[in-house]
Amino acid sequence: MKVSGFTIARNAVKFDYPVVEAITSILPLCDEFIVNVGKCEDGTLELIRSINSPKIKIIESVWDDSLREGGKLLAVETNKAFDAVSPESTWAFYIQADEVLHEKYHDVVRKGMEEHKYNAKVEGLLFNYTHFYGSYDYVGNSRRWYRNEVRVIRNDKQIRSYRDAMGFRKNEEKLRVKALDAHMYHYGWVKPPKAQQEKQKSFHKLWHDDKAAEKMAGTADEFDYSQIDSLQPFKGSHPSIMQKRIAEKNWSFSFDTSKMVFSLKDKFLMQIEKSTGWRPGEYRNFRLI
16 A cells, blocks of 8 residues: 655745644655645745655646635645656545644554555545644634544545645545544644734735735734634643744743633534534535445
8 A cells, every 4th residue: 555645835934834844744654745835935945855755756836826716726736736646556645734643643544544445435534633723732622613624535536626725525526534533733823923914914815806815814913813712721742743843932822711702602502512512514525434
């Protein structure tokens, strides 16, 4: 069984993405790793090259920033990386530039890929998500955070990145997937406030015209992390590959975890979820089998 990893990256230095940690976190599970690096002038290409692994294959691409509707640009570029995956690979492991897999889940993921490698009905493997916010000490615990997403897909080129590259579909149909008891750690909301604000300004331009993007991001120099509904302390361990980055963090953030800013409707729906595990109205871009 061969496994290919793939991802996309652009302006990773400018916007402080942990892309090296992301790639390195799943590299032991991969026989090759495809990185689509968008043209930029912040040193992202050199950063990826610095990983210095023979497994890594870099595609240099000029991204079409006119593809703004629904974040389509991200899906187009993700498909470029997936299409470069070796036909000899059974599975393709997708990871975004702000996601990191804890090494404690390597065996779980490897076992899942081995178990289902000959079962063509299984088109992907589903991960749980832990979303960090504000700092490495807090995680989101409200309905605003997605709980699951597909990150390992069968190497079938009929499978395409969907909408804004968050998930995948095959012939416009949701993938049939098996769930893994593994968490992907999402660090997209943990950056110095200035870097987070710059990222927001750029990120909104992937969906909206310049005027709308500026209105949504605002004009502040720093991102205001206090505008969040609910958080809880993180009591686990971070991936070992993240330890250096965490030790070097240069901003502080604290949050009163007893503070919960929910509407009556959200309070009711949260209570249902807490009691039953069911999240009413949850968007699920997959079919669990």
